[in-house]
Amino acid sequence: MSHATVRPSRASPNPAAQRASGQRDRPTGHISDVALASATERAVREVAGVTDLSPGLATPVATYGPGQRVTGIAIHHPAAEEVIFEVHVILSEAHCIMGSADADADAKDDAPAHDASAVVEREVSGTGPITEIAGRIRDVVGDTVRSVAPLGRVRVDVFIDDLR
Numbered sequence: 001m002s003h004a005t006v007r008p009s010r011a012s013p014n015p016a017a018q019r020a021s022g023q024r025d026r027p028t029g030h031i032s033d034v035a036l037a038s039a040t041e042r043a044v045r046e047v048a049g050v051t052d053l054s055p056g057l058a059t060p061v062a063t064y065g066p067g068q069r070v071t072g073i074a075i076h077h078p079a080a081e082e083v084i085f086e087v088h089v090i091l092s093e094a095h096c097i098m099g100s101a102d103a104d105a106d107a108k109d110d111a112p113a114h115d116a117s118a119v120v121e122r123e124v125s126g127t128g129p130i131t132e133i134a135g136r137i138r139d140v141v142g143d144t145v146r147s148v149a150p151l152g153r154v155r156v157d158v159f160i161d162d163l164r
Contacts, residue, residue, distance in 0.1 A: 032065060034068050041072065044089065048095065050091060056161070080152075085157065088161050091133060091162070096128075134158040
């Protein structure tokens with residue numbers, strides 16, 4: 001008895017199978033998630049105040065590819081032409097304190113730079129050093145993604161996992 005020859009089907013792929021494998025709603029010819037995550041990682045490491053990327057706190061955060069892993073960056077594709085970058089970082093505590101001291105000097109504030117309530121107040125108002133670093137990370141990731149791949153909507157969620 002001879003073995004049957006298996007030929008690839010010309011039918012369109014099953015959308016349910018694509019969703020289950022994480023391949024849904026991606027344009028053909030797109031750049032791989034690992035390449036995007038690698039470019040993003042290099043750019044984020046250059047942001048002043050970023051000490052390292054974090055592997056996540058409760059669950060591992062990474063982008064995986066064939067024989068590769070980019071720790072600290074997760075990429076999600078919730079819909080066609082929409083990409084969400086989840087960036088987990090560890091910041092330099094000294095850089096954040098220096099940013100607070102600079103803000104104190106600029107504002108001629110009576111509170112010392114190491115006063116936790118003054119730092120928290122600036123963060124809540126959106127003018128603190130951690131908020132500024134997160135904003136720079138968002139800008140750098142957006143610029144990097146636009147230079148590497150023409151994607152639709154890009155959202156960047158920054159998670160500050162630790163200060164060292």
